[in-house]
Amino acid sequence: MVKHGRNKKRRAGRIGKTKLKNKTYKRWNPSPKFGNDVIKANWDNTKSPSQNLASLGLLAKPNQDVKRPNEQQGYDPSNTPSLVELFDIPDSDSMKVRKEYPMEEDDQKYIAKCMKKYGTDYGKMFRDHKINKMQHTETVLRKMGARFLLLSAEQRTVDIPAKAQQE
Template sequence: MVKHGRNKKRRAGRIGRTKLKNKHSFRRWDPKPQIADAVVRQHWDPSKSPSVNLANLGLVARPNDDAKNIAPSQRIQPATNVNVVELFDIPDSDELREQKRQRRCPLKEEDQKYIVKCLAKYGDDYGKAFRDTKINYMQHTENQLRKMGARFLLLNKEQRVVDVPEKVKALVKTVEQ
């Protein structure tokens, strides 16, 4: 049977158009901003541009713009009657919670075991370790192995989980000194 140019029509977009199935959940963009903070809502004027509104709040719309290139007539003077404490809820007390900082190890335990096998067999010759698919089963590139090896050699005794191979112990001693 003849298709009467069906492929042309399909490529042109006349056939197979998709329509919105659920019209109730589709919302158009509302140009009026929905502001949750009462103080900001009070000072915000939707008829003015966002940069003017931010200037009225005492903020700068584009802080990285070079102020020298802006003409003096176009410069927006920040409002002086707005109190910053009104804009943001600042807690009464100055007590800050101490966050527990975990020691971040630059090399995971699995990666340490992986690079130790490479270093034990080939030392610091990462080209040979790269070509050995039995040791380098993750198929890291030569540069990736070099970075992992350098990170392993720079680890402290507390951070190191695996013993240093004999072939690279001299490198670890020179790094520690």
């Protein structure tokens, strides 16, 4: 009998493909896993989690089970202590205020060095790769320069170059 090109089909991979099943998956086990032996011994899989927690003396939803102060009997809002009484906050305390510098000292030195050579000509400053080692764009240099010139005397750690003051 004629096989109608069976060998050709077999070599082409159309017949007799064997697929191996991937058995690397782990079957899901719905029972809870416990790290504590006491809870493991007292847990009943036929009960709900909230019933099991109640049998252990725990609350399943502690925030919902507690009565709110206005729902409690005999609640008087005038008897509530103030925050100062609760947390014992002193009346006066020296707060550590951190000085804010709008520009870092390194950035001030960098832009002062650039301004020493070119003043406020940010286009030339941008093209000079020896002075502009960080390769900031013209816009970034312009913003840095404007911020540096707006600093107060207390905030500035580097003097403004004479070339930038003239312009």
